Structures are given as structure tokens and as C-alpha cells.
Amino acid sequence: MTTEPEIYARLNEVFREVFDDPALEVGPGTTAADIPDWDSQSHIALIVATEMRFGIRFRTAELESLKNVSDFVALIQAKAAG
Amino acid sequence: MELLPWLPAHPDLRAAFAAARALPEPAARLAALAKLAGFRRDFLATDRMDRIIAACLAAPEVRGRLPQLGLTPLRVALLASHSVEHLVGGIRVAALDRRLALDIEVAPYGLYRQVLLEERSPLDAFRPQVVVLALDAWDAPLDVGLEASPDEVEAAVAGRLAELRQLWRRARERFGARIVQQTLIGGDPPVFGGFEGLIPGSPGALVDRLNRGIREAAREDGVLLLDLAWQVNQHRLEGWADPVRWHQAKQLVSPMLAPLYGDLLARVLAAATGLSRKxxxxxxxxxxxxxxxxxxxxxxxxxxxxxxxxxxxxxxxxxxxxxxxxxxxxxxxxxxxxxxxxxxxxxxxxxxxxxxxxxxxxxxxxxxxxxxxxxxxxxxxxxxxxxxxxxxxxxxxxxxxxxxxxxxxxxxxxxxxxxxxxxxxGYFEAASFTPDDATRARSYAANAERRAALDQATDMAGYLAGLEMTLVAGPVGAAELPRVTQLINKTNQFNLTTRRYTEAEVERLAADPASLALRFRLLDRFGDNGLIGVILARPDPAWPADALLIDTWLMSCRVLGRGVEAASLGVLAAAAARRGATALIGEYRPTPRNALVRAHYADLGFTPLPAPAGAGTEASFWHYDIAIAQPPRHFMKVSAE
Structure with missing residues (x-):
């Protein structure tokens, strides 16, 4: 089973790829306000990249609740458990 | 299925990318990234590459030297009825893989009509050379009911197509741009099941009918096609018209497919600029x-x-x-x-x-x-x-x-x-197809035989005379327009000025009584080489009224070294004299690919001229006095039509 720290580690890689910033560190408290390039377009890139890297698909209703890093992690965890 | 499966996988794309990014010179960085563009890459890697590529292309030391770097600059405007910003990186990287340096402007989403029709357009300053109309089946569906008769459907389709053609015309008049029209995907799933196609007013049948109409109109109007409706069946991947992405962000193409979409558009642009493989x-x-x-x-x-x-x-x-x-x-x-x-x-x-x-x-x-x-x-x-x-x-x-x-x-x-x-x-993407294309392969094979004959001949003059050549020359007429336009847009090596023209522009020049539009066909004992040469000449305000400027002179490289240039000059000089001209002005504009013809005018007996004010610094100009000068000797019969 994927643990929360593992999800954070892999998700951090996704964020680094999407924002092209190898030094980026995201944690439970990270929100769009903390990452200047996190706009509506890169938000979709984040979602699609997360789906691609974790092999999951978010439902339309789930997308609306994805606002910050902890939302991503909670949803990935729920999907991995389901 | 894998994205871009024909491209080789890089053993370590990440490291190669980091190394390329670290290069200090923008031109070197761009060259390294152009190499990486030829490897298999997902949308994240593609977008990362594009950020660097876009910055390099904007650097002044690159921007002003694109031709010297072997790149063709092209300004492309994307006009879409859906959101396309996330596709820009995929387009630019794939274009760079085909040696095109794109400047891309995305018009505000959904405003494609306004951008083309209103008096002041945000694109006026950008001056696009290509306008891409990326429309989709969700955009303004035709207003006909499920019970509409075939005639009602035809009338609605004709109305939509007329509007589209009006936009094409407008983009041409306004910017002199070539148009790329995308066929429609997306829209609602069938409501009649397999019966859908039998109901003219059903959503599925309407999109089909519109796409068929778009293809026919594009063929008639010389518009290029980005046939997504066709491509989605060739590239069976998830992410075309994904309803989740549509509802979420009005994306017709998922970001995941951006590298492929970019490749599909880039190959159309490459074909239009003569950069397809041969x-x-x-x-x-x-x-x-x-x-x-x-x-x-x-x-x-x-x-x-x-x-x-x-x-x-x-x-x-x-x-x-x-x-x-x-x-x-x-x-x-x-x-x-x-x-x-x-x-x-x-x-x-x-x-x-x-x-x-x-x-x-x-x-x-x-x-x-x-x-x-x-x-x-x-x-x-x-x-x-x-x-x-x-x-x-x-x-x-x-x-x-x-x-x-x-x-x-x-x-x-x-x-x-x-x-x-x-x-x-998509290596061989076409932007046209003429009867000459169908015989070209045979003509290259015949060329190999000619080469063998050359090996046997003891002297060049004997060889040329033995070919029993006839040059058939005449004005460009309606029948030759497509092939002439095709040559103008894809000939890179034997091309003195590399000016590209649309069919309409060539037609206009051919109809102008003060100008000359000549086309040349070469026959020999091995066969017909097809239409192999084009010369356009016109009066120009920078030169005396009794001189004709040779605006365009190009020839297919298959007939190089046969003396066609000299025989063509004879035809041109005679035709110019009939127009009352006493002199010809030759112009050579160097590009990375036309060094072959650097000495063309000197070899033909033209004398150098100072460049007129306002001409490009690299262009050279040449003078030919029709009454005095003699074209060099050649070994062919000339038949003027």
C-alpha cells in the first residue's frame, strides 16, 4: 500500500516537473498562493500529470475539490485504497 | 499505446535536457534542443523544452539570424473555439524538429470571428503568415432539429461553410496568410445508435456532413487541412475530445496529447514551407x-x-x-x-x-x-x-x-x-498533389539512367546533345497554376529569391499585362521531366520603367547541369522584349539552402549592380542588357507556346 510520505515524495516530483523547478518542496500546507506559476492552466497540467504518474483518473466532481497539495494527497490516497 | 512511437526513446532525456539548458550561447542551446525535439517525449518534457526554446528564439542574437542557423521563421496565429494555450509548447517543439522557428500568437479564446472581421484586430501588429482555425463540434452546433429534412440540413451546412469561407477570404486579404483549417471533433455522442448516420439532422451525421463540406471547400479554396477528424482514427489514444477536460477547461485536446497535436500541425506547416521529406x-x-x-x-x-x-x-x-x-x-x-x-x-x-x-x-x-x-x-x-x-x-x-x-x-x-x-x-505530409507528382518517381529513376549515359559519354557537350532535349516554355495558365504554386512554395535550393506565393497571387501576376509568368517543361529521350522551372518578372518602382525585375526564378534540381538556365534566359529575354523591356534585373537573396545559385546571374552573363535603397543588405542585384548580351550556349531545342 502506498503510504502518505511516499505519495508526497512522488507528488513532489510531479510538481517539480510541471513547474520546472528541481528545488521545489511541497508539503501539506502548500497552496496555489505559495507557487507563483500555479495558475488555471498549470493546474490542469498538474492534474493530468498526477493522473499520468499515479495511473489514476479523477472524476469531474473530484476536480472541483482539488485546491491545494493536501487535497491532491487525500484524493490520491482514497483512490489508491479504493 | 505510446505517444509519438516512431520517435526514438532517449536513454536519458533529463540529463541531456539539463546539459542543453546549461549551454551559455542561446544559438547552441537552441541547436541542442532541436536535437532533443526528435526524441520521444511526454507533455511535461515537451513543455519544459519549449520554455527554453521560446526564450532562445526571442534572444536578439538568435532572432536576427534564424536563416543562418538553418531555421525558417514563421508567424502562426491560433484562432480557436476552444482553449489551446496548453498546445503551444507541443506545436513549437515539433516545428523545431522540422527546422521551423515559430512565433505563435493565440487569439482570445472563442473570438475567432471578431479577430478576423472587426476593423481593428489584435493580430494586425503580429502579421501572421499562417492562420490556424481550430474549431470543434461543440462550438455553435447547427441549428436544425433531429427531424430536419435532407434539404434543410444541406441549407444549414451550406450557410456554415459560406461563413467559414468568408473568414478564410478575410484572413487572406487582411494578412496575406495561408489558412490551416481544422476538421471538427468532439460534440455529442450518437442518440440513434448505429442508425445515427441515416438521420441527416442527428448530431453525429451533422458533424460528418460538415467535415465533408470543410474538406471540399478547403480543396477548392487552396486551404490546408489539419484533419483531426481523420487523425483521431489513426492515432487511437485517450485524450481526444475528453469530456472531463472539456467541462473543466474547454480543452478539446488533452494536455497529454499536446506533443502529438503539435506534431500534426507542425507537419502541415512544414509541408506548406517545402520542408516535408522527399x-x-x-x-x-x-x-x-x-x-x-x-x-x-x-x-x-x-x-x-x-x-x-x-x-x-x-x-x-x-x-x-x-x-x-x-x-x-x-x-x-x-x-x-x-x-x-x-x-x-x-x-x-x-x-x-x-x-x-x-x-x-x-x-x-x-x-x-x-x-x-x-x-x-x-x-x-x-x-x-x-x-x-x-x-x-x-x-x-x-x-x-x-x-x-x-x-x-x-x-x-x-x-x-x-x-x-x-x-x-507524417514524414511525407503533402500540401498539394499534381499530375507531375505521380510521375516524379519515374523521372528520378530515369535520371539515374541519364547519369549512366553521362558516365559513358566522353565529353559533356556530346552527352547533352545526346539527350535530345526539348524545353517547352509558355505563360502560366490555369492548368499549370497548382504545380507552379507548388514549386514556388517548396523549391529551396535552385531558388534565387525564395519568395513564396499563393495560387491567387500567382494568378494575379500572370494576368498582369506588364508582367511575365513563365513555366518550363523539359523533355528528353528518356522521358518527360515535367514542369521543372518557373520565372516571374515584373516592373518594379526601384528600377527604370523599361527594365523587368526577375522576382522569382526557380528550377527543380532534377534537371541541374543540363543547360536549362541558359535556354530559359533566352525565352525570358525574348518575352521581355515583346513587353517593351530593354533590360532584365536579376536578384539573388541568399538563404542557408540556395548557395547553389549564388553565381547564377554571373554565369549567365549578367553584370553586378549596386543594390537600390531599402533592399536587404544581403541581396545582390544584376543587370542584363537584352539587346547586347547573349545567353550562354545550350544543347536543347526550345519550343515556345
């Missing part, structure tokens, strides 16, 4: 047939009916043969005994490819890189025109390393997948 070079053993002909004998190879594998090889041969019919030049490059290799062509009953389809047949034991260089030289085309298909991964790897200009597709393990792989890679 020649397919094929290996023999286990590429065109199963087994090794040298070991198994001609009767022992697997080809044709009787085995599934043999049929699969035959299907690939048929695909190659059809490519030859549409004008792709075929060549063979095989490690084989030449006599045995040729015997397979002449004596195996099931061969779909004939020996006469092959313009250059190289079977020997030399390394393939040297052989590919020979093939390019024999055919008078650049290495960047070649596509090399070989089942052996080691040979593919060597060619990629030795000759990076040659396109070398990764092939599926199973030969049954070869035709689709080659087709999906």
Missing part, C-alpha cells in the same frame, strides 16, 4: 520481405500469399509502392550482393515494388551511412530529405548518430505495423 530509403532483408535473400534464395524469401508474415511484408511493399505513385522517391540501401538483390525484384512473382519504382538501388557491403550519402548525391537531394527504414535497430542507431539529418523511425517489432507506423510519423 525520399524513402528501404532496407531489403526482413524489411521488404522475410528472410535473407542471399542465404534463402529468391524463391526462399517470405513474401506474398501463403503465409501471414509474407502477406504482411507484401502489404508494406504495397504501401511503399503507393507512396511512389504520389511522388515520394524510393531508394534501396541494403547490405547484399547487388545481383541477388536485383534478382528478387525482377524474378520474384509476388513483388509489389518493381525495379522501375526504385530511383537509386544501392546493394553492397559498405556502411549504410556512406551509402545514404551516395543516394542523396545521386538524387540531388539533401540528407534532410531522406527517411531511412530498416528493421535492424543497430543500423538505425548508427544512422542516427552518423547522419542526424536523416529521419530514422523506430519500427514496431511486427512488420504488420510498418505501414501504419510510417504513415503516422
Amino acid at each position: 525520399c524513402l530509403v528501404l532496407d531489403l532483408d526482413n524489411t521488404l520481405w522475410g528472410g535473407v535473400v542471399g542465404d534463402d534464395g529468391v524463391e526462399g524469401i517470405l513474401l506474398g500469399q501463403g503465409s501471414a508474415t509474407g502477406e504482411a511484408f507484401l502489404a508494406f511493399q504495397r504501401h511503399a509502392a503507393l507512396l511512389a505513385r504520389r511522388g515520394v522517391i524510393l531508394a534501396i540501401c541494403s547490405k547484399n550482393d547487388p545481383a541477388i538483390a536485383e534478382a528478387a525484384f525482377t524474378s520474384h512473382a509476388e513483388m509489389a515494388l518493381r525495379r522501375s519504382d526504385i530511383a537509386a538501388f544501392v546493394a553492397n557491403w559498405n556502411d549504410k551511412a556512406s551509402n545514404l550519402r551516395d543516394i542523396a548525391r545521386t538524387l540531388d537531394i539533401g540528407l534532410d530529405s531522406l527517411v531511412f527504414v530498416d528493421d535492424n535497430p543497430a543500423e538505425r542507431e548508427i544512422i542516427r548518430r552518423e547522419l542526424p539529418e536523416v529521419a530514422v523511425p523506430e519500427l514496431p517489432e511486427d512488420v504488420a505495423g510498418y505501414p501504419a507506423c510510417l504513415a503516422n510519423a
Whole structure:
């Protein structure tokens, strides 16, 4: 089973790829306000990249609740458990 | 299914990218990234590359020197009824892989009509050379009911098409731009099931009908097509018209598919600028047939009916043969005994490819890189025109390393997948098709025979005289317009000014009584070489009224070294004199690809002139006095129509 720290580690890689910033560190408290390039377009890139890297698909209703890093992690965890 | 499966996978794309990014010079960085653009990449890697590429292209030391860097600059405006910002990176990277340096402007989403029709457009300052109209089936569906009669549907479709053609016209008039129209995907799923197609007013039938109308109108109006409706069936991947992305962000194409979408558009742009590949070079053993002909004998190879594998090889041969019919030049490059290799062509009953389809047949034991260089030289085309298909991964790897200009597709393990792989890679994207294309392959093959005759001839004059050439010259008429326009837009080497014109512009010049639009066809004892030369000449305010400026002079490289230039000059001078001109002004505008004609005017007896004010600093100008000067001697009959 994927643990929360593992999800954070892999998700951090996704964020680094999407924002092209190898030094980026995201944690439970990270929100769009903390990452200047996190706009509506890169938000979709984040979602699609997360789906691609974790092999999951978010439902339309789930997308609306994805606002910050902890939302991503909670949803990935729920999907991995389901 | 993998994205861009024909591109080779890089062993360590991340490290190569980091190394490229660290290069201090923008031009070097751009060159390194152009190489990486030819590798398989997902949308994240593609977007990362694009950020660097866009910055390099904007750097002043690159921006002003694109032609010297071997890149063709092109301003492209994207006008879409859906959101396309996330596709820009995929487009620019794929274009760079085809040596196009794109400046891309995205018009505000959904405002494509306003941008083209309103008096002041945000695109006026950008001056796009290409306008891409990316529309979709969700955008303003036709207002007809499910119960609409066929006539009502036809009327609604005709109305929508008329509006579209109005937009095309407007984009042409306003910017002089070429148009790329996307066919429609997306829209609602069928409501009648399999019966959908029988109900003219059903959503599925309406989109089908509109796409058919778009294709017909595009053909009539000389508009290029980005046929997504067709491509989604060739590239069966998730992410085309995904309803989740549509509801979430009005994206018709998922970001995941951006590298592929970019490639599909880039190949249309490349075709329009004469950068499509021209020649397919094929290996023999286990590429065109199963087994090794040298070991198994001609009767022992697997080809044709009787085995599934043999049929699969035959299907690939048929695909190659059809490519030859549409004008792709075929060549063979095989490690084989030449006599045995040729015997397979002449004596195996099931061969779909004939020996006469092959313009250059190289079977020997030399390394393939040297052989590919020979093939390019024999055919008078650049290495960047070649596509090399070989089942052996080691040979593919060597060619990629030795000759990076040659396109070398990764092939599926199973030969049954070869035709689709080659087709999906889009190397030979066309922007037109004329009767001359259909005979071109044969003409290249005849050229090889001419070369053999040259080897036998003891002197050049004797050889040329022995060719029994006739140059047929005449004004550009309606029948020649498509081929003439095609030559104008794709000839790069023997092209003095590399000015590109649309069919409408050529037509206008041909109709102008003060100007000359001439086309030339060359016949010889080996056959008809087709329409091989174009000259456009016109009065120009920078020069005296009794002089004609040679705006465009181009020739197909297949007839190089035959004296066509001298004979053409005779025709031009006579026609200009009939227009009352006493002098011709030649102009040479250097590009990275036309060094071949640097001395063209000097060789023909023109004398150098100072450049007029306002001319490009690199252009040179030449003077030819029609009454006094004599064109050099040539060895052909001239027949003027």
C-alpha cells in the first residue's frame, strides 16, 4: 500500500516537473498562493500529470475539490485504497 | 499505446535536457534542443523544452539570424473555439524538429470571428503568415432539429461553410496568410445508435456532413487541412475530445496529447514551407520481405500469399509502392550482393515494388551511412530529405548518430505495423498533389539512367546533345497554376529569391499585362521531366520603367547541369522584349539552402549592380542588357507556346 510520505515524495516530483523547478518542496500546507506559476492552466497540467504518474483518473466532481497539495494527497490516497 | 512511437526513446532525456539548458550561447542551446525535439517525449518534457526554446528564439542574437542557423521563421496565429494555450509548447517543439522557428500568437479564446472581421484586430501588429482555425463540434452546433429534412440540413451546412469561407477570404486579404483549417471533433455522442448516420439532422451525421463540406471547400479554396477528424482514427489514444477536460477547461485536446497535436500541425506547416521529406530509403532483408535473400534464395524469401508474415511484408511493399505513385522517391540501401538483390525484384512473382519504382538501388557491403550519402548525391537531394527504414535497430542507431539529418523511425517489432507506423510519423505530409507528382518517381529513376549515359559519354557537350532535349516554355495558365504554386512554395535550393506565393497571387501576376509568368517543361529521350522551372518578372518602382525585375526564378534540381538556365534566359529575354523591356534585373537573396545559385546571374552573363535603397543588405542585384548580351550556349531545342 502506498503510504502518505511516499505519495508526497512522488507528488513532489510531479510538481517539480510541471513547474520546472528541481528545488521545489511541497508539503501539506502548500497552496496555489505559495507557487507563483500555479495558475488555471498549470493546474490542469498538474492534474493530468498526477493522473499520468499515479495511473489514476479523477472524476469531474473530484476536480472541483482539488485546491491545494493536501487535497491532491487525500484524493490520491482514497483512490489508491479504493 | 505510446505517444509519438516512431520517435526514438532517449536513454536519458533529463540529463541531456539539463546539459542543453546549461549551454551559455542561446544559438547552441537552441541547436541542442532541436536535437532533443526528435526524441520521444511526454507533455511535461515537451513543455519544459519549449520554455527554453521560446526564450532562445526571442534572444536578439538568435532572432536576427534564424536563416543562418538553418531555421525558417514563421508567424502562426491560433484562432480557436476552444482553449489551446496548453498546445503551444507541443506545436513549437515539433516545428523545431522540422527546422521551423515559430512565433505563435493565440487569439482570445472563442473570438475567432471578431479577430478576423472587426476593423481593428489584435493580430494586425503580429502579421501572421499562417492562420490556424481550430474549431470543434461543440462550438455553435447547427441549428436544425433531429427531424430536419435532407434539404434543410444541406441549407444549414451550406450557410456554415459560406461563413467559414468568408473568414478564410478575410484572413487572406487582411494578412496575406495561408489558412490551416481544422476538421471538427468532439460534440455529442450518437442518440440513434448505429442508425445515427441515416438521420441527416442527428448530431453525429451533422458533424460528418460538415467535415465533408470543410474538406471540399478547403480543396477548392487552396486551404490546408489539419484533419483531426481523420487523425483521431489513426492515432487511437485517450485524450481526444475528453469530456472531463472539456467541462473543466474547454480543452478539446488533452494536455497529454499536446506533443502529438503539435506534431500534426507542425507537419502541415512544414509541408506548406517545402520542408516535408522527399525520399524513402528501404532496407531489403526482413524489411521488404522475410528472410535473407542471399542465404534463402529468391524463391526462399517470405513474401506474398501463403503465409501471414509474407502477406504482411507484401502489404508494406504495397504501401511503399503507393507512396511512389504520389511522388515520394524510393531508394534501396541494403547490405547484399547487388545481383541477388536485383534478382528478387525482377524474378520474384509476388513483388509489389518493381525495379522501375526504385530511383537509386544501392546493394553492397559498405556502411549504410556512406551509402545514404551516395543516394542523396545521386538524387540531388539533401540528407534532410531522406527517411531511412530498416528493421535492424543497430543500423538505425548508427544512422542516427552518423547522419542526424536523416529521419530514422523506430519500427514496431511486427512488420504488420510498418505501414501504419510510417504513415503516422507524417514524414511525407503533402500540401498539394499534381499530375507531375505521380510521375516524379519515374523521372528520378530515369535520371539515374541519364547519369549512366553521362558516365559513358566522353565529353559533356556530346552527352547533352545526346539527350535530345526539348524545353517547352509558355505563360502560366490555369492548368499549370497548382504545380507552379507548388514549386514556388517548396523549391529551396535552385531558388534565387525564395519568395513564396499563393495560387491567387500567382494568378494575379500572370494576368498582369506588364508582367511575365513563365513555366518550363523539359523533355528528353528518356522521358518527360515535367514542369521543372518557373520565372516571374515584373516592373518594379526601384528600377527604370523599361527594365523587368526577375522576382522569382526557380528550377527543380532534377534537371541541374543540363543547360536549362541558359535556354530559359533566352525565352525570358525574348518575352521581355515583346513587353517593351530593354533590360532584365536579376536578384539573388541568399538563404542557408540556395548557395547553389549564388553565381547564377554571373554565369549567365549578367553584370553586378549596386543594390537600390531599402533592399536587404544581403541581396545582390544584376543587370542584363537584352539587346547586347547573349545567353550562354545550350544543347536543347526550345519550343515556345
